[in-house]
Amino acid sequence: MYLFKRSNDLKKHLELVRKSNKSVGFVPTMGALHSGHLSLIQAAKKENEVVVCSIFVNPTQFNDPKDFEKYPITIEEDIKKLNDASTDILFLPSVEEMYPEGLQSGLQYDFGTLETILEGKFRPGHFQGVGRIVHKLLDIVKPDGLYMGQKDLQQCLIVRRLLEITHLPVKLVVCPTERESDGLAKSSRNTRLSPAARKKAVAIYQALETLRQNFGKGLHFLEGAHEAMDDLKAKGFEPEYLDILLVENGTLRHIDEPPGNHTVVAAVAAWLDGVRLIDNMVLQGSL
Numbered sequence: 021m022y023l024f025k026r027s028n029d030l031k032k033h034l035e036l037v038r039k040s041n042k043s044v045g046f047v048p049t050m051g052a053l054h055s056g057h058l059s060l061i062q063a064a065k066k067e068n069e070v071v072v073c074s075i076f077v078n079p080t081q082f083n084d085p086k087d088f089e090k091y092p093i094t095i096e097e098d099i100k101k102l103n104d105a106s107t108d109i110l111f112l113p114s115v116e117e118m119y120p121e122g123l124q125s126g127l128q129y130d131f132g133t134l135e136t137i138l139e140g141k142f143r144p145g146h147f148q149g150v151g152r153i154v155h156k157l158l159d160i161v162k163p164d165g166l167y168m169g170q171k172d173l174q175q176c177l178i179v180r181r182l183l184e185i186t187h188l189p190v191k192l193v194v195c196p197t198e199r200e201s202d203g204l205a206k207s208s209r210n211t212r213l214s215p216a217a218r219k220k221a222v223a224i225y226q227a228l229e230t231l232r233q234n235f236g237k238g239l240h241f242l243e244g245a246h247e248a249m250d251d252l253k254a255k256g257f258e259p260e261y262l263d264i265l266l267v268e269n270g271t272l273r274h275i276d277e278p279p280g281n282h283t284v285v286a287a288v289a290a291w292l293d294g295v296r297l298i299d300n301m302v303l304q305g306s307l
């Protein structure tokens with residue numbers, strides 16, 4: 021595996037790759053890699069001749085400085101996992117490399133209401149930071165395909181919008197959420213849970229699964245979401261949201277009428293043991 025820390029070196033290398041007509045798949049990450057990330061590498065490998073992974077803990081998307089400080093960093097293990105997965109290129113830039121202009125920015129992307137609900141509401145500025153770094157990374161890597169996880173569903177929709185805004189000719193592939201054997205969505209932040217909290221954490225998945233099963237039975241699903249939120253509270257979680265939404269025209273909309281044939285998802289964010297966990301599930305249709 022090639023390792024590049026400088027964007028100019030990576031760009032030069034990728035120019036040669038493109039000259040030989042090889043397609044490039046790209047998997048951006050913040051490291052502390054687990055099998056969820058590796059499933060994205062596999063998906064990229066299936067469809068491309070060369071796969072680039074980036075590891076960069078992006079400061080501009082952290083609204084909470086404590087979350088940034090505590091973000092797990094396991095570079096040695098990550099490199100081994102990427103090598104074992106036959107990744108072709110790792111891009112491992114520094115903050116100075118990615119933000120020579122400094123962390124403040126005057127530029128604002130127009131992500132519409134997608135930025136004001138769920139993650140956008142509880143992590144102000146987060147999606148502007150995601151947009152800024154993904155835009156920079158895409159300008160450097162210029163991939164044919166971009167592989168991202170459904171676990172961060174709203175992020176996928178934000179990036180889809182970013183591709184429209186920037187007219188970058190990149191195919192976004194949304195890959196399914198990898199789960200632990202009990203159903204908990206794999207996440208780098210899971211490593212910060214105590215053993216007792218880790219056992220409890222599965223309740224998030226169970227809440228979504230119950231909503232999915234009841235959705236088809238015609239029960240009043242919005243009430244079901246309130247009950248599920250209360251149930252999580254009773255179990256010691258501090259939920260920020262547990263919402264049922266329509267996926268429509270590339271955005272998410274709260275449901276105020278019967279959803280018809282639209283794709284419907286349930287999305288949740290909850291604190292447990294000082295760790296913020298997110299997950300989502302499709303209740304009807306497909307993404």
Ligand SMILES: Nc1ncnc2c1ncn2[C@@H]1O[C@H](COP(=O)(O)OP(=O)(O)OP(=O)(O)O)[C@@H](O)[C@H]1O
Nearest residue numbers: 049050051056168169171172197198206207208209
């Ligand atoms: N369980 C998973 N299954 C599939 N893809 C995943 C999973 N977890 C993360 N990803 C995807 O991997 C990419 C990199 O995510 P990131 O590095 O933030 O990992 P993470 O485990 O979600 O970390 P954190 O939970 O701390 O946000 C994103 O596209 C994300 O959606």
Ligand SMILES: CC(C)(CO)[C@@H](O)C(=O)[O-]
Nearest residue numbers: 048049050078150153172
């Ligand atoms: C897409 C991303 C790598 C941008 O920093 C990050 O938000 C992530 O890991 O999901």
Ligand code: BAL
Nearest residue numbers: 050081082146172175
């Ligand atoms: N997985 C999305 C990146 C973040 O939590 O900041």
